[in-house]
Amino acid sequence: MNCTKCKTKAVIGLPRHNAAFCKGCFNGFVHDQVARAIKSEKMCGKEDRILVAVSGGKDSLALWDILLKLGYRADALYVNLGIGPYSEQSHAKVTKFFEAVAAPHGARLHLHTVEQEAGAGIKELAQLIHRPTCSTCGTIKRYQFNHVAIEQHYDVMATGHNLDDEAARLLGNVLHWQEEYLDKQGPALPASVEGFAKKVKPLYRLSERELAAYAVLNRIDYIVEECPMAKGSKVLLYKEVLNRLETESPGTKQMFYWGFLEKQSKKQPTATSMTEKDRAVLHPCTSCSQPTTAEVCSYCKMMARAKTVAPR
Amino acid sequence: MQVQLSHPARTVEVKGPKRAKELLRELNLVVEAHLVIKGADLVTEDEMLYDSDQIEIRPVISGG
Numbered sequence: 001m002n003c004t005k006c007k008t009k010a011v012i013g014l015p016r017h018n019a020a021f022c023k024g025c026f027n028g029f030v031h032d033q034v035a036r037a038i039k040s041e042k043m044c045g046k047e048d049r050i051l052v053a054v055s056g057g058k059d060s061l062a063l064w065d066i067l068l069k070l071g072y073r074a075d076a077l078y079v080n081l082g083i084g085p086y087s088e089q090s091h092a093k094v095t096k097f098f099e100a101v102a103a104p105h106g107a108r109l110h111l112h113t114v115e116q117e118a119g120a121g122i123k124e125l126a127q128l129i130h131r132p133t134c135s136t137c138g139t140i141k142r143y144q145f146n147h148v149a150i151e152q153h154y155d156v157m158a159t160g161h162n163l164d165d166e167a168a169r170l171l172g173n174v175l176h177w178q179e180e181y182l183d184k185q186g187p188a189l190p191a192s193v194e195g196f197a198k199k200v201k202p203l204y205r206l207s208e209r210e211l212a213a214y215a216v217l218n219r220i221d222y223i224v225e226e227c228p229m230a231k232g233s234k235v236l237l238y239k240e241v242l243n244r245l246e247t248e249s250p251g252t253k254q255m256f257y258w259g260f261l262e263k264q265s266k267k268q269p270t271a272t273s274m275t276e277k278d279r280a281v282l283h284p285c286t287s288c289s290q291p292t293t294a295e296v297c298s299y300c301k302m303m304a305r306a307k308t309v310a311p312r
Numbered sequence: 313m314q315v316q317l318s319h320p321a322r323t324v325e326v327k328g329p330k331r332a333k334e335l336l337r338e339l340n341l342v343v344e345a346h347l348v349i350k351g352a353d354l355v356t357e358d359e360m361l362y363d364s365d366q367i368e369i370r371p372v373i374s375g376g
Binding site for chain 2 (some may be wrong): 001011013018020057058059134207208209211212214216217221224225226227229230233235236239240243244246247298
């Protein structure tokens with residue numbers, strides 16, 4: 001198989017684009033897709049300060065790498081969840097990437113350690129407060145990400161959600177007719193109220209396989225092991241089903257998610273309506289001032305409960 | 313050929329020569345969810361793999 005562009009030996013075939021690329025042309029393709037996503041969704045400009053949420057996985061490290069190479073001012077936040085050897089290994093991968101690639105670009109790495117603040121790792125914390133581990137993890141990561149973005153005056157926060165993540169989430173929401181979540185499935189969410197930073201997903205045009213290939217080709221050392229807490233998750237099942245469909249019928253995932261985005265954009269001016277909706281229901285948490293629908297936000301409630309029951 | 317797999321980490325022996333897509337099919341793995349790496353190099357599905365090759369089949373799906 002030869003590269004569609006330069007006719008040298010290809011390293012990856014992309015059936016959904018009816019193309020194959022060598023390393024150099026594939027890197028160009030990936031960078032173009034991210035640049036296109038940023039431009040079409042008005043995610044950020046070259047002067048903006050971006051905070052990337054990194055986990056040590058392929059998507060977030062690839063995103064940090066691509067943004068820096070495209071000339072963006074991108075720092076990162078790593079949240080150490082305290083999941084034994086898995087967190088130790090992922091933390092080491094982030095540190096290694098930061099020192100070898102990001103620091104030479106002048107980027108900074110912020111660190112939050114769950115155990116330091118909550119007195120326990122994510123698994124123990126979830127047990128203490130009787131909540132599922134993945135939902136506890138989501139609450140903590142969303143909160144800390146927004147907290148650092150606001151406190152350190154970042155213009156925008158970026159996550160490594162890719163086409164597969166978004167298509168799987170959409171499938172889950174549609175299967176359960178959770179229409180209230182559909183408005184927030186866009187690749188760029190505005191800073192709707194004071195205390196919320198703008199949130200973007202610059203990788204939504206790239207599949208998980210393309211991002212893993214980018215990481216391998218560019219020698220980005222990422223954590224291949226699955227999070228031990230994610231075993232049996234519904235998201236993994238939805239991804240598996242979508243990948244079977246994609247293999248039989250290339251382009252299925254992008255038709256599903258991009259088609260949804262196109263319909264949403266015709267339906268209503270999303271940014272305005274979302275901002276209006278958020279302003280109507282959100283107000284500052286009485287404990288930490290981050291926006292919440294309740295008197296005290298779920299993060300503060302969680303931490304208060306953990307501090308009451310946790311053995312110190 | 314020696315084929316390294318993940319989730320869980322294990323190595324299996326598969327008789328070559330055969331193309332990467334045939335190897336994936338034999339192991340009942342979906343192309344869209346995996347990369348085939350020969351030595352340290354990423355290869356396309358039509359690459360011919362031989363008994364002397366060290367192969368890694370890397371899953372690309374993460375929990376999200």
